[in-house]
Amino acid sequence: xxxxxxxxxxxxxxxxxxxxxxxxxxxxxxxxxxxxxxxxxxxxxxxxxxxxxxxxxxxxxxxxxxxxxxxxxxxxxxxxxxxxxxxxxxxxxxxxxxxxxxxxxxxxxxxxxxxxxxxxxxxxxxxxxxxxxxxxxxxxxxxxxxxxxxxxxxxx
Numbered sequence: 001x002x003x004x005x006x007x008x009x010x011x012x013x014x015x016x017x018x019x020x021x022x023x024x025x026x027x028x029x030x031x032x033x034x035x036x037x038x039x040x041x042x043x044x045x046x047x048x049x050x051x052x053x054x055x056x057x058x059x060x061x062x063x064x065x066x067x068x069x070x071x072x073x074x075x076x077x078x079x080x081x082x083x084x085x086x087x088x089x090x091x092x093x094x095x096x097x098x099x100x101x102x103x104x105x106x107x108x109x110x111x112x113x114x115x116x117x118x119x120x121x122x123x124x125x126x127x128x129x130x131x132x133x134x135x136x137x138x139x140x141x142x143x144x145x146x147x148x149x150x151x152x153x154x155x156x
Contacts, residue, residue: 002098008105023138030145057110067100076120085147
């Protein structure tokens with residue numbers, strides 16, 4: 001099984017990129033993991049928020065292909081780290097499609113992306129910058145795998 005993180009926009013904050021690279025490397029010991037960055041829209045200032053969501057949504061769905069889609073969304077289900085590890089383990093044991101976790105753009109997801117999604121995950125009730133979410137989520141994914149493998153990274 002392959003896991004991907006699909007993001008809208010490129011990472012331009014050096015410490016975010018370094019953190020994401022660190023956890024991407026660590027995740028390679030457990031699973032095939034990659035990051036797909038969808039380029040930001042050109043001439044976005046000429047578009048409404050709804051048009052931006054729609055255009056980004058088309059690109060997200062194209063990038064996800066046939067993968068199961070789990071949105072990182074403020075209205076998603078919140079998990080404790082142990083719960084997230086068990087949910088991930090359950091999804092992976094069921095086999096089937098690869099999983100694409102998706103971080104949307106500044107205006108969220110289009111209705112088409114919500115309709116196609118297989119689930120929504122919230123990292124917190126707080127709002128984080130979209131760039132920072134990449135690193136935070138990659139760390140949580142790494143933490144989940146160490147929990148699944150019984151390794152001493154997570155302390156409960």
